[in-house]
Structure formats: C-alpha cells, structure tokens
Amino acid sequence: MINLQEREDLASSLERFLEGSSEDWEFDDLLYAPVNDTLTKKIIENLKTIQLRFPPNIERHFTSSEGAAEISEMIEILRTRVQP
Numbered sequence: 001m002i003n004l005q006e007r008e009d010l011a012s013s014l015e016r017f018l019e020g021s022s023e024d025w026e027f028d029d030l031l032y033a034p035v036n037d038t039l040t041k042k043i044i045e046n047l048k049t050i051q052l053r054f055p056p057n058i059e060r061h062f063t064s065s066e067g068a069a070e071i072s073e074m075i076e077i078l079r080t081r082v083q084p
Helices: 004-019 026-031 038-047 065-080
Strands: none
Touching (some): 004 038, 004 065, 026 038
C-alpha cells in the first residue's frame, strides 16, 4: 500500500531534524509511529540503526555527516519514489 501522506510526513519530520528545528522527542516518536506504507517502514527501520552505523564525531550530535547525508537521501527517496 502506497501512502504518500505518510511519506511526506516522515520526509518533513526528517528535514526538521536535520535543520535542528524539530520538536523535543519528534525524531524518537517517528521511529515508533504506526505506518502502513512499505517504503516508509523500511526507512524507519534504517533510521533506527543510523546512529550505530554512523556514530557522531561531534559531541551532542546524533550522527556523523555521513549519517546526515544518508538521512537526506532518505528524504529524497520518500519524495520521489512512487512504487514501494
């Protein structure tokens, strides 16, 4: 099932996270939000491990610049991919 609204909601939330303008706990909340869309589920599962795969190299950061770049790629995928 393709749910473009779920994809856009996740993409927007990830953008706010990268910009540093997300609400407290918004990122954590999105990791456990119920979703129906297959692609959105896959991206959320990837996000759950991004900090381990790309540890932060700056104190108080969530991930490294490589991890931030991967999140940016996820945003692009969420907004451009029509098929799951």
